[in-house]
Amino acid sequence: MARLRIGIAGAGIGGTFAALSLLKTGHDVRLYEQAGQVREVGAGIQISPNASLALHELGLADALAGLGVRPEAWHQRRWDDGRTLLRTPLARVMEAEFGAPHYQMHRADVLETLIGALPDGILHPAHKLTGFDDSGDRVTLRFASGETAEVDLLIGADGIHSTVREQLFGPSDPHFTGCVCYRGLIPFDRIAHLDIPVEAQVWMGPGKHFVHYYVRNRELLNFVAVIDQDTWQAESWTEACDPSEAIIAFGDWHPQIGGILAAVDETFVWALFDRRPMQAWSRGRVTLLGDACHPMLPFVAQGAAQAIEDGATLATCLSGPDAGDVAGALRDYESLRIPRTSKVQSLAAGNKQRFHMPDGPDQAARDAEMARNVTDWSLKSVAWLYGHNAWQPEAPAPAAGAAHT
Numbered sequence: 161m162a163r164l165r166i167g168i169a170g171a172g173i174g175g176t177f178a179a180l181s182l183l184k185t186g187h188d189v190r191l192y193e194q195a196g197q198v199r200e201v202g203a204g205i206q207i208s209p210n211a212s213l214a215l216h217e218l219g220l221a222d223a224l225a226g227l228g229v230r231p232e233a234w235h236q237r238r239w240d241d242g243r244t245l246l247r248t249p250l251a252r253v254m255e256a257e258f259g260a261p262h263y264q265m266h267r268a269d270v271l272e273t274l275i276g277a278l279p280d281g282i283l284h285p286a287h288k289l290t291g292f293d294d295s296g297d298r299v300t301l302r303f304a305s306g307e308t309a310e311v312d313l314l315i316g317a318d319g320i321h322s323t324v325r326e327q328l329f330g331p332s333d334p335h336f337t338g339c340v341c342y343r344g345l346i347p348f349d350r351i352a353h354l355d356i357p358v359e360a361q362v363w364m365g366p367g368k369h370f371v372h373y374y375v376r377n378r379e380l381l382n383f384v385a386v387i388d389q390d391t392w393q394a395e396s397w398t399e400a401c402d403p404s405e406a407i408i409a410f411g412d413w414h415p416q417i418g419g420i421l422a423a424v425d426e427t428f429v430w431a432l433f434d435r436r437p438m439q440a441w442s443r444g445r446v447t448l449l450g451d452a453c454h455p456m457l458p459f460v461a462q463g464a465a466q467a468i469e470d471g472a473t474l475a476t477c478l479s480g481p482d483a484g485d486v487a488g489a490l491r492d493y494e495s496l497r498i499p500r501t502s503k504v505q506s507l508a509a510g511n512k513q514r515f516h517m518p519d520g521p522d523q524a525a526r527d528a529e530m531a532r533n534v535t536d537w538s539l540k541s542v543a544w545l546y547g548h549n550a551w552q553p554e555a556p557a558p559a560a561g562a563a564h565t
């Protein structure tokens with residue numbers, strides 16, 4: 161196997177996982193991050209079995225088990241009376257079915273675990289990539305500091321605003337999805353009186369939905385409150401805001417939602433953006449990974465999971481006897497990944513309609529299907545998603561149904 165010099169722009173969950181995967185397969189990796197200190201937002205993240213399986217392969221099973229919460233169930237509920245629409249058991253079932261646990265985690269715990277597993281000298285903070293030159297047999301990276309570096313392959317894991325993507329495929333604005341969300345973490349003792357079980361609860365109602373689950377050994381409850389909104393006026397995509405905005409928006413919802421929001425001190429409102437699936441991710445010796453190439457609505461909880469899968473599959477494509485053939489490996493990578501991530505992107509977009517249905521005949525039909533557990537929401541119908549081993553990728557899976565938030 162040829163040992164490649166690989167530069168990765170972006171030390172988010174996707175870029176850092178890819179760095180570890182490519183080190184594992186014997187490459188010489190440098191991970192460049194624009195921020196002086198690598199940091200994640202204060203929020204939760206679901207690590208589904210397809211992602212935890214890939215993480216276990218890096219020897220991180222104990223670290224995840226020590227920090228993650230294994231939910232008993234996904235519990236989908238009606239917005240006003242709290243009626244159960246569908247309760248899908250998870251804890252033991254997930255592991256038995258898909259070979260790895262489903263975790264709910266603090267985002268910082270996930271990123272710190274990954275960063276902590278990097279050997280010294282791999283991560284280069286305060287290195288903002290501003291551009292690159294692909295001369296056919298190598299790529300020269302340019303940084304804001306004026307520094308340069310030479311690699312055999314550049315991976316843009318630099319998020320939805322990707323500089324690498326823009327230079328490869330030209331400028332294009334991401335698409336405002338018509339949703340904003342309020343996010344936050346609440347210390348357990350402030351909501352203990354609500355007796356919330358260890359479940360991922362998803363509350364669905366007209367034009368909105370509300371998700372909450374525990375993270376970090378149940379020390380914190382993570383919530384995400386999503387609201388349809390026609391436009392996003394603010395310049396930034398994230399704004400600190402008064403929790404009363406969310407309290408008012410969910411004022412007529414079930415008392416449990418009001419109880420959670422009443423315990424919130426500080427929240428941020430986020431505009432949710434995505435992009436249409438891309439036809440190609442690579443040119444020459446440069447490719448993309450994660451939100452840089454497939455940003456999606458968080459309504460299947462798969463953005464980071466798919467970024468993790470990208471890294472495992474890319475490492476596999478670059479580890480065969482022909483690994484020196486970078487163009488060939490990138491073709492394999494794209495043909496294995498693009499159909500799958502495109503499908504997940506459309507699932508996520510479709511879930512906006514399913515979650516936010518106004519009360520009426522369509523909503524009643526949706527609820528009736530969920531009650532029979534014969535829908536796209538059942539565990540079996542998402543086996544293609546959660547049962548995937550990205551370290552042993554195969555040709556694209558056959559069509560299947562929708563998924564959970």
Ligand SMILES: Cc1cc2nc3c(=O)[nH]c(=O)nc-3n(C[C@H](O)[C@H](O)[C@H](O)COP(=O)(O)OP(=O)(O)OC[C@H]3O[C@@H](n4cnc5c(N)ncnc54)[C@H](O)[C@@H]3O)c2cc1C
Pocket residue numbers: 169170171172173174175192193194195204205206207287288289290317318319320322323341343384430449450451452458461462463464465466467
């Ligand atoms: C409300 C919400 C809930 C979500 N919940 C889930 C969930 O439960 N499960 C799940 O799997 N996903 C979830 N996601 C999606 C997930 O957060 C993203 O898909 C994931 O974080 C993308 O990771 P990434 O590494 O590709 O990009 P990012 O996390 O955006 O990281 C990009 C990194 O690149 C750096 N960077 C940018 N430009 C440059 C440059 N020019 N040079 C160097 N560095 C640069 C940035 O500073 C950053 O560190 C959620 C998203 C939202 C908004």
